Amino acid sequence: MKLFCRHCQAVFSPEELLENCTQSWPDQHWVYFVCPECHKGMNLEVKNEFVFVGFLDGGPGSSFIYERGYTIEGLRVEREGNDLTIHYGSHTRRIPSK
Numbered sequence: 001m002k003l004f005c006r007h008c009q010a011v012f013s014p015e016e017l018l019e020n021c022t023q024s025w026p027d028q029h030w031v032y033f034v035c036p037e038c039h040k041g042m043n044l045e046v047k048n049e050f051v052f053v054g055f056l057d058g059g060p061g062s063s064f065i066y067e068r069g070y071t072i073e074g075l076r077v078e079r080e081g082n083d084l085t086i087h088y089g090s091h092t093r094r095i096p097s098k
C-alpha cells in the first residue's frame with residue numbers, strides 16, 4: 001500500500017505519512033501532511049483503516065474535497081484530549097490540533 005503526493009507524485013509508506021503530519025483537526029479527523037520531497041502540504045482525512053487524500057475548499061465553511069481513498073490495514077485513529085493520535089504497527093504519532 002503506497003500513497004502519492006498530490007503535487008509531485010512522490011510515494012510514501014504509511015510510516016512516512018505519519019512522520020510528516022504536522023497538525024490535526026480532531027473533530028473532523030483531518031490532518032495536514034507536508035511532503036518531504038516538494039515541501040507542499042496536503043490535507044488528509046484519516047479513519048480506522050482508511051486514508052482519504054483531498055483538499056479543503058476555502059469557501060464559507062470549509063469542506064473536504066475527496067480525490068483518492070486508500071485502505072490501510074492496521075491503521076487506528078483516536079482522539080486524545082485536543083490531539084489526534086494515529087497508530088500504525090509499532091508506530092504511534094500524536095498530532096497536535098491546529
Ligand SMILES: [Zn+2]
Pocket residue numbers: 005006007008009010035036037038039040
Ligand atoms: Zn510532494
